[in-house]
Amino acid sequence: MRDIIRRQMNNNLCHPLFFAFKLALMAGIIFFGGTMAIPFSVVLTAFSNINFDTRADYMIPLTMKERLGRLRLMVIYRTLVGTIVIVSAVLWGRYTTISFLQGRVKDYSLWYLIPVVLFLFCLNASTVVEQCEGVEVKHFVAYNADGYKKRRFLSISGVTYWLVYIYYIALFVMFISMDGSSGDRFLMKAGVFMIVTYAVAVLCTIVNIGLLRRISIGDYHGTETPSLIADATAGI
């Protein structure tokens, strides 16, 4: 670790402040990844309008058929948006970061740091993968009274979920050990990893949409009123 840090410090392309910044950012991404992805989720949710993960979503005047139709549309929509976000993030981030690391950018002005930050932020948009893979579908199907289907579905969701987190950790390790010359290789690896993860997510989406066709939607088993209320008769 000491060698890595010394190498980073000696690297004329990695200012100590930048290195510290990288560390903090990556740690933040790993531990608060979900929070940082909120703007993406908010934008996506705003477009798709209803999440089907709150009780109110089940009480609005929609037939089950309409609900399923919207749900399918939403999953497809999110997959498309996720693809655009992730591909553009990889391309743009790769270009700007390599420029930065190869010394074509000599200063540390905010102007050049912004793309790097945004790139990292967009990497984090792999959380979008979760969106594409169908968090909402998971909620929706989780209400099915049939436990077997529920478990089968959740296991599919779970694989992608953990892949995303393994991906974060791998990124963290690679990013720390990165220097100017290996920057490109790192980005290539990261890109490949992201594409593989994303491909799994898309596959899950397809499977999930298929599952939706076969699953009859059951009951809402969400949050019940907490039993904080004292026994009505106890106080007499």
Place this chain on the structure above:
Amino acid sequence: MGFICDGITKSYKDFRIEDIRFELPKGYVLGVIGRNGSGKSTLLNALLGLFPGMSGDAAIDGMSLKNSPKEYKEGLAFVLNTTPFSMLDTPKQIGLNYGIYYKSFSMETYCSLLKKYEVPANRWLSSLSEGQLVRQQIAFALAHDAKVLVLDEPAGNLDVAFREEFYRMLRTIVADGERTVICSSHLMEELEQISDYILYLKREGEVSRVRYYGTAEELREQYRIISCSAEAFERLSQAEVASEIVGGRLREGHSEVLVKKEAIEKLGAYLTSEDRESIRYADLKEIMYYLEKGKVTA
């Protein structure tokens, strides 16, 4: 025609509500009572359409939950103890996102009600108080001109001042004779004040059924409380009329029994003149308590 609940049965692994039936005319408030675990929330969730697979049906003005779910839900509003909306939305966003699904929803009315109820329109729900969350739901319910309001323990998180205002509001809502309110609450005294009808769910083992449905007045009319001495209580309990006693509390100094009105005459011979003078109407809380507990020793 009002609201009809037609034989709703909902089963869980170890519990079910069975064959719940009632007809509630327009312009009245129905209070749903029962002990914790008696299925009040299950029934209200069923009425809200959260259990598509249940048996039975419900209808608002002839629009059935099973046959016309859209029209049924259009006429239904909900106010729940825990907000059913996403905590990451603001009240205004909720109006925009959910209002579009209701034909008669008015954003203008919604915003003015939010203002009236002092609910900030542009803050996340997660930053609002429990009382504000309830008030936001009321604003939403009134903004889409619902015919039936389903309220599940709505007042539990309200402060005393707003609770009074809330109950007044409920009376105002039904005053035009067009709307109906179905409300469950553990605050029996308050529920008694506002309810015209009572639906009492009683759980026996794994099954909960309707123990009573009718007007609150009729329910109160059926029972009497006799305050008596401990000796009189013992006397009554051991006499051949003991089966007439619905429930009672034995304690030193002051005991009381709940009896059916018709039983008063039979019990007369066992009561002193003082006991007879103490006979009074039972309130809802006492009726429910003794029906659930039977005879108790305090």
